[in-house]
Amino acid sequence: MRKRLCRYVGALGIVAAVSLGGPVPAGAEGVLYQLLDNGPRDKRVNIVMFAEGYTANLDWYFVGDAQARLQYFLSTPPFDAYPNYFNAFAIFVPSNQTGSDHPFSDSYRDTYFNSSFDNYDMERLLMIAPHEWDGDWDHGEGKVYALLAEHVPEYDIIIVLVNDLTYGGSGGDLAVASRAGSAPELVMHEMGHSYAGLGDEYEAAIPGFPADEEPNTTQETVRELIKWNVWIEPTTPIPTPETSTYADVVGLFEGAHYAWLGWYRPRLNCKMRTLTLPYCEVCSETLVKSDYSLVSPIETFTPDAIPFDLDRTMAETLSVVPMQPAWHALVIDWSLDDVPVAANPATTLILDGGALGLGGHTVKAVVSDTTHLVRNDSAGVLHDSVLWAFTVCEDCYCSCDCHADPECDGVTNVLDVVTVVNVAFRGAASISDPACPFDRTDVDCSGFTNVLDVVRIVNVAFRSGDPELEFCGPCSQPDYSRQ
Numbered sequence: 001m002r003k004r005l006c007r008y009v010g011a012l013g014i015v016a017a018v019s020l021g022g023p024v025p026a027g028a029e030g031v032l033y034q035l036l037d038n039g040p041r042d043k044r045v046n047i048v049m050f051a052e053g054y055t056a057n058l059d060w061y062f063v064g065d066a067q068a069r070l071q072y073f074l075s076t077p078p079f080d081a082y083p084n085y086f087n088a089f090a091i092f093v094p095s096n097q098t099g100s101d102h103p104f105s106d107s108y109r110d111t112y113f114n115s116s117f118d119n120y121d122m123e124r125l126l127m128i129a130p131h132e133w134d135g136d137w138d139h140g141e142g143k144v145y146a147l148l149a150e151h152v153p154e155y156d157i158i159i160v161l162v163n164d165l166t167y168g169g170s171g172g173d174l175a176v177a178s179r180a181g182s183a184p185e186l187v188m189h190e191m192g193h194s195y196a197g198l199g200d201e202y203e204a205a206i207p208g209f210p211a212d213e214e215p216n217t218t219q220e221t222v223r224e225l226i227k228w229n230v231w232i233e234p235t236t237p238i239p240t241p242e243t244s245t246y247a248d249v250v251g252l253f254e255g256a257h258y259a260w261l262g263w264y265r266p267r268l269n270c271k272m273r274t275l276t277l278p279y280c281e282v283c284s285e286t287l288v289k290s291d292y293s294l295v296s297p298i299e300t301f302t303p304d305a306i307p308f309d310l311d312r313t314m315a316e317t318l319s320v321v322p323m324q325p326a327w328h329a330l331v332i333d334w335s336l337d338d339v340p341v342a343a344n345p346a347t348t349l350i351l352d353g354g355a356l357g358l359g360g361h362t363v364k365a366v367v368s369d370t371t372h373l374v375r376n377d378s379a380g381v382l383h384d385s386v387l388w389a390f391t392v393c394e395d396c397y398c399s400c401d402c403h404a405d406p407e408c409d410g411v412t413n414v415l416d417v418v419t420v421v422n423v424a425f426r427g428a429a430s431i432s433d434p435a436c437p438f439d440r441t442d443v444d445c446s447g448f449t450n451v452l453d454v455v456r457i458v459n460v461a462f463r464s465g466d467p468e469l470e471f472c473g474p475c476s477q478p479d480y481s482r483q
Helices: 056-074 141-151 183-196 281-292 400-404 414-425 451-462
Strands: 031-036 045-052 086-092 157-162 175-178 253-256 259-265 298-302 308-311 315-322 331-336 339-343 348-352 359-368 383-393
Touching: 031 056, 045 056, 045 141, 056 086, 056 157, 056 183, 086 141, 141 157, 157 183, 175 183, 183 281, 298 383, 315 359, 315 383, 331 348, 348 359, 414 451
Parallel strands: 045 086, 045 157, 157 175, 308 383
Antiparallel strands: 031 086, 253 259, 298 315, 315 348, 331 339, 331 359, 359 383
16 A cells, blocks of 8 residues: 655544453454544544554553544544544553654664654654565554454544654554654644545655645646636636735645645645644545545434335324534435425424325435535535335225234224125125235135135134134234324
């Protein structure tokens, strides 16, 4: 897998209930702490932080560091708008020594993930194995993924906190950051790489670095074709001069992707170029879309989105519970048979069977995040929907099971006997059930209603007969749950 090489590199951090985990692979005792619990793992973005260079007596210190990084993360825009979208965990595995390797200083430490500074002629490039000094994946990242498989297989964001005060870190499939004074900002920068695929906006060359464009870097100079053109005002020149006039607007500024010329960035300055600065509009948009690529804007809905019947004398309530951002509500749009019927903030829709025509219908609820942070959502990740299909009918709840109860009143009794007798001997109209291939009065499903059906219904109604022997089909009671 390809590593991102960063000259300046980043870290995180809320306190919640702590729970212990069991032992992990690779012969180490691993302990899992849940720092933040906002819901089921499959419906949240799951952050997992690892201890590197913390000895066994420093577990409490690591948990404190992890909590601080998490708090910093959740207070940083745009993540501060979506704190409920995240869960957070910390996994502690002890190292034999504190710190990290510094090969340029001939200093080496015995740590669990074998981290090291001084990679590829960059003192600040801090990585866990594999790296320049130890190419064995099993010594570093392999252990990370083994621990994840044991404790948090639903992981989305991986951060390794290195107990070393020297400034450094790296990004890629996981973020690595030291405990330097600017470590929180270091992690946020690296999160841009590992979580959202953002590129560095530095000009200093790295020979052989891949020429792949990232969401915030481009070689395109035609205004209409620039991927973030929706953020650029018509009065902003392209390319954009690096002057104070354009210091606070989105444009096309030359210098990015480790190149002085021919590569461009959206803003004069941004966190992906200079720590302590905010993410620019384009980077923020990408981060929000990364959230929604993992989390649906719909928290729950009822009933299940499976076809159902609605008796024309009954009603059915549909409901949707949206996810909850910090400062704005999500929009819910309802439609019945593709015609809008209700809009935000309605979270429920009541279907009145008597007001609808017999036959098939559909209801759709679309939940959308209309945040100003996103202008380009071509993939539609800020929207999700639920579609219910249902049929309005007469006596919907009398299915083939109603052969055991032709009157569909919940019990086999004299009324059912009278109904069958009337059809079999008195020429009364039969009671058809569209959901069943036979009339309900044909209790043995022979294809017609006759004396045998009368005998069978009498046996059950008055002689304690076994419905399993007398009636066709499963012979369970009709479904009255919606009545």
